[in-house]
Amino acid sequence: MNILQTASHRLLAAIANLLAEKGIASAQEVAHRIALTDAASPAQGARMVARAWLDPDYRALMLSDGTKAAEAEGIPMRGLPPLGVLEDTADVHHLVVCTLCSCYPRAVLGYPPFWFKSAAYRARAVRDPRGLLAEWGTVIPDTMRLRVVDSTADYRWMVLPQRPARTDGWDADRLAAIVREGDMIGVTFPAG
Amino acid sequence: MLSPGTHVRVRFDWPETRGPCHIRTPHFIRGAEGVVERHLGRFPNAEDLAFARPAALLDLYHVRFDQPAIWGEGRAGDALVIELAETWLEPT
Amino acid sequence: MGGVSKFICEAVDTESHALTDFDRQVDAIRQILGAKKVMSVDELRRGIEAIPEAEYHRLSYYQRWIRSIADNLLVRGVITEVELLAALERV
Incomplete structure (x- = not known):
């Protein structure tokens, strides 16, 4: 043997x-x-998202240099792959996958979840992404374009989701509390 | 360096058929045509790192592809965005 | 794995699964080997891809990792097969 x-x-x-x-x-x-x-968990990424929703300067930093934005939140990034942040808008929704293995923005979200590593997720995300999202009950409107980002190389990617309606006046802690792991990969939307 | 908006084709090449190797260009995208979105930086060639060989720095790009065109199915307007090294891209 | 037909009709298990102590330990060893330049993440991936397909699908995620780690440590000469056999005798 x-x-x-x-x-x-x-x-x-x-x-x-x-x-x-x-x-x-x-x-x-x-x-x-x-x-x-x-110690790394989706709560870290959620803090970044909430801050970006409240602070336009931080949002700009996050979109131009995710690594610096993470460090500004006290998240250790030294020696880790660069972090890229994908901005969802009213017209565009992002979904992150690693079809080759299971590259995941671990520094800001922690260990990758089971589904992210599964063959079914990795196979379907690039070929049938809208069907895949239905597994979470997530429906992307026909008017919205979907961009599937395949982490094939050196970056790690997270999604900056749209801020839900009906969250006006919420502070950072309250906003961060509604941002879940899947929202920052693109399989779900934050629930307002 | 390729500027954003450059139309490129992914090399239609299968090094896997020629011996042991480690390739970070997905099978499904080889031969496909896409558009450079942006330059992501320069990174050591993973095809060499995988065998602990000295690795040259390569330009890495985010390249956008029309998703339905790859599979012959899907929603018009949906896109795939993939990190690809310069050695796998040829301008069209 | 992108677009591979045999998985296209397979449902995704969206439940969370807690990691085991085994999983955490393998993950931590991989990180240390990377940080100390003993083995890169690219070498880890190469070793995972080298697992024959039937075994690949039988092994769990971190079972593939420890197998790749062992493979790479042997290839690099960090450990020898004699040492590994002896260490296996002791566990």
């Missing part, structure tokens, strides 16, 4: 031990990295 076909949990344990013995990754380093990764 090919050694790579070893049961995955045994392979992980053996690799983890070897990396620790060789001084490449200690158990403490791994635990620390897990804690850092667990």
Whole structure:
């Protein structure tokens, strides 16, 4: 049998031990990295979206340089892929996919959700995007053009959704609370 | 460098048939014609990075394609936008 | 995977699935190997693509990752097959 076909949990344990013995990754380093990764969540992206809805200067920064906009919200971006932000308008809706693997704006949204990594999502997003969105009950009006952004290379992409009607006068915390993970990938709209 | 609005064709090439490789240009877009939206920067060639080889910096572009034209189905006006390296693009 | 016909009629499981400790640990090791320039994300991807298709679909997302990580560490000579076999004996 090919050694790579070893049961995955045994392979992980053996690799983890070897990396620790060789001084490449200690158990403490791994635990620390897990804690850092667990700390990233869609709440971070939601804060950026809410701020962009309230502050035109921040919105402009976010659209021109997503990495700087994330850093301005205290999100660590150093050494991570550049972040691009796609602006939804009354005429255009964006949907993000990675057909080749599962590139995801992890720095601002955390771990990719299960569906984003699935073969069905990756296959359908580029070929039948409107049918795919129906899985979430999301209907893009006929008057709206859809732009499907395939993260094939070095950028990571998030969507800046449209601010829902009936949110006038809301503060940043209240706005951020209605922005969900899927809204920033384009499978859903923020619920006003 | 290609300026926004330049019409390009993705090379119709299948390096996979010639031996081990790692290609970041999706199968479905090879041979398709699109329009450069913008230059995204210069990044090391992933086809070399994947094998831990020295990697030259390549211009990376956001290229827009008419979505129904790719599949022969879909809604007119819908688009695919894909990150593609200069080595895969030829002006038309 | 873009447009691949066999998945075009497949429903998307839109539920959230909690990650396991296994998933988190593999993810963290990948990040550390990247940060320390032991293995790039492109090498991870190459290793995932090298998994035969039948096995690819049988393995979970992070099971593919640990397999690719092991593959790449062996290819790069960071670990040897003898070391890996010995380490597997001990777990």
